[in-house]
Amino acid sequence: MDRLLNRVNVSMYDFGLYFGYRDTPEEKEEANRRGIELFQHLQVLPDRHTPKICPVCEVEMGTSSDRTRMLGWRYRCSIPPHHKREATVNTFLERVRLREVGAHTVLMGMYLWVTGVNLSTMISELEIATDTAVAWYSYCRDVANKVAWHELGRIGGPEDVxxxxxxxxxxxxxxxxxxxxxxxxxxxxxxxxxxxxxxxxxxxxxxxxxxxxxxxxxxxxxxxxxxxxxxxxxxxxxxxxxxxxxxxxxxxxxxxxxxxxxxxxxxxxxxxxxxxxxxxxxxLAENYIGEWMYRKNILDNIQGRTAKFLRFMEDVRRAYPGIGRNPMMADLANCNCHICVD
Structure with a gap:
């Protein structure tokens, strides 16, 4: 994992080497497992050691194994009535069917969005359905729009025009x-x-x-x-x-x-x-405008594809921080996310 992310310009070929062959069901399962591990390493998904506070009881939740769940486990309150929460709740991947498409495929799709690859190329590269690709790009654009407005800050100054x-x-x-x-x-x-x-x-x-x-x-x-x-x-x-x-x-x-x-x-x-x-x-124009602001104000100031990808993954976890925290909103006046509140 470190060898992958330490490269200045990680490529689709590098991702392919890291995830391995994906021809047999066993190889696809292994690639999905590696994808989930990478998402957890980037803190987009929690692992079993990530503490979470129950939004109902307001006490720290434990975990319980459950092979029917996407990650093989879920959060569970230690006190009655033992509230249970899927580990992907309020994360970027809450609505993504990881078992069907694979976490590795989602990661490569996010990388292609960051590098500015158009939709048709993404569909061809990853061999996924058009509707799926459109949805993933829409999710990425949603994050970009929210972060762009949170990061805008002051424009101009006494020596600026x-x-x-x-x-x-x-x-x-x-x-x-x-x-x-x-x-x-x-x-x-x-x-x-x-x-x-x-x-x-x-x-x-x-x-x-x-x-x-x-x-x-x-x-x-x-x-x-x-x-x-x-x-x-x-x-x-x-x-x-x-x-x-x-x-x-x-x-x-x-x-x-x-x-x-x-x-x-x-x-x-x-x-x-x-x-x-x-x-x-x-x-939909608002999110496209937000994407444009995000790319020009943030990504264009970062050198190297790997650094751009890592910055976007950081923004993904900021926008969708998981259980116990509110997600970001592009409407700053009504946003109650952890960035605005803190």
Whole structure:
């Protein structure tokens, strides 16, 4: 296990070597056992030594063997009425049929999602049904959406410029009486020029002390490129925020050029729309947007596929911590998970 996870860029081939052949029922059972052990090592699933508090009695639960259960055991209260709980309750794998698909297959599917492999390739690589693959990617996207909002934090600062813009995502058809109508859906969000952190946003005046605008019907940069820029003191903004295209001399010492634009934000929208290519429902768009934020704000800042995979598994157990703790919600205002409460 350590040899697998200590590699900088673990691959599907490495996973295959670790899980072994999976041709016979005995080999598949062994691969599933190794997959469960890896999930337990990553603390996505509990082992029999992981203490849990009964949500009813509020006392520490013991365990009892039960071969009919997914892990071969379950939690059990030591005092009457001896409440019993499946070990997978409130974990990422609570709704996954491990006995049918195998924990090893689920792990490889999660790895493929982290590395950005598309759905059709995952189906081909793992030889699983389309509905199963869609469900697994949906579960991963759900975790990404929740963690992205919990990790967002503060955007901007005294030396930063935050670009905000609106973009049209897609249209949805809906019925009014006997007529079919189309409604457009827009997203309002932005990006920090300094940190490149993305976000969705709807309360401009309540957060930023001042804001400037650019009218795209007239020009895309304010002031336009054929005019002098705004001159600001050196050190007032980070290097990522100043105008690097200006080649003329400054009017005085100690100033640098600055222009208002949303070019960085526009590029970010293109990346988001690429993520949304496989989304055909407005109702699902929120999770796709959360996935985009998670990949850009978190995974893109981590070097190496193995480190990205391990970070995602850490976030999986944070989002679904098991018995006795509330799971994360993307709606931070109403979230009572251990991260928000503590």
């Amino acid at each position: 935050v670009e905000i813009d609106e973009t049209h995502l897609f249209k949805r058809k809906y019925n009014i009486g006997r007529m079919n109508m189309w409604r457009q859906y827009w997203l309002f969000g932005g990006i920090s020029r300094t940190t490149k952190r993305r976000f969705a946003y709807n309360q401009l005046g309540e957060v930023f002390a001042a804001h400037l605008t650019v009218n795209h019907s007239q020009h895309f940069v304010n002031p336009p490129q054929d005019e002098d820029p705004i001159w600001i003191a050196i050190g007032r903004l980070s290097e990522e925020c100043v105008d690097k295209t200006w080649i003329g001399p400054p009017p005085q010492a100690g100033v640098v050029p600055f222009r208002i634009h949303t070019n960085t934000c526009e590029r970010s929208w293109r990346e988001l729309k690429k993520t949304l290519q496989s989304c055909n429902s407005v109702d």
